[in-house]
Amino acid sequence: MMNIVIYTGLSISFNEAKSILDADYRPPVKRGDIYRLLEENDDIDVIGIIDGVFHQSPAVAHKEILKALKEDITVVGGASMGALRACELYPFGMIGVGNIFNDYKTGVIDSDDDVAVALNPDTLEQMSESWINIKYNLDLAKESRIITGDDEKELLSIAKDTYYPKRSFEYTFKKSSLSPEKITPLTNYINTNKFDIKHDDAKKVIEYIKKINEKNE
Missing domain, CATH: 1.10.150 (DNA polymerase; domain 1)
Incomplete structure (x- = not known):
């Protein structure tokens, strides 16, 4: 089985995500998380980025994702922060999945505020509407x-x-x-x-990663 880390919990719950794919699920990604992940683990195969922190702390940096890509790690994004970063970095190898990724790519939406929501940091409960x-x-x-x-x-x-x-x-x-x-x-x-289009796209990201995993079994 591949070593898969997926950042979510807001667009889709950990329990629902685990029912689709057994992986290491972590809270919304923030600045420095991927650097720390790469330092702590030298055998990561896939990183999935669905949810990320926008304003509570600095957002995940492009350089972090580029470093993962340079280390031949497959990085898949969609639904929220993942869709935004995938649109910015697909020319460098990041994979974008879902309607919101395509909306960023075609200019229907153009800012992080378009997918941002308030959340309860303890429960990851969504407190506003994107x-x-x-x-x-x-x-x-x-x-x-x-x-x-x-x-x-x-x-x-x-x-x-x-x-x-x-x-x-x-x-x-x-x-x-x-x-x-x-x-x-x-x-x-x-x-x-x-x-909830973000929830639908989050499922698509996990299902896409599931197919990658199945091909490598």
């Missing part, structure tokens, strides 16, 4: 004719301008000019149909 997840859900609401294109533009602009720890569907709707006659069905729609 802008990209709001966008994916509002896209579906528009397709279902719950809101118009202009409504969506206003809501996404409000969410974009909201400091990420305060960002939520409820806060965004409250700050908008939408009438109660629009907000009520939109809220009901989100409550019934809401999905």
Whole structure:
């Protein structure tokens, strides 16, 4: 079995991740974590980056990932910080997986704030909503004719301008000019149909790494 380390816990729980692939799961990556990992272990085969710290402490540096790549370690990223770093480093060999990685690559999103959320550092519980997840859900609401294109533009602009720890569907709707006659069905729609694109992409990262592992068994 390959030696696999995956940084997550926010986009997908450790328990769910372990049900997909048996690996060494660690909390969201921060500056210096990969350097320390490489110093402590000389037999790492794969590093998966899903979640990372954005503002609580410095984010994982590009040089750390490049060092892992130079040591012939496969580095796979997606969903959150992993998607951002994969978009920046895929020309150097980092592998990007999922919709959010493609959104960064094609310019749909362009900043770390677009995937940032507030978290409880003790439980890794998500305390706010990412802008990209709001966008994916509002896209579906528009397709279902719950809101118009202009409504969506206003809501996404409000969410974009909201400091990420305060960002939520409820806060965004409250700050908008939408009438109660629009907000009520939109809220009901989100409550019934809401999905988490970061969670979906996190699963894709783990499933991708699982395939790598199976090929090497």
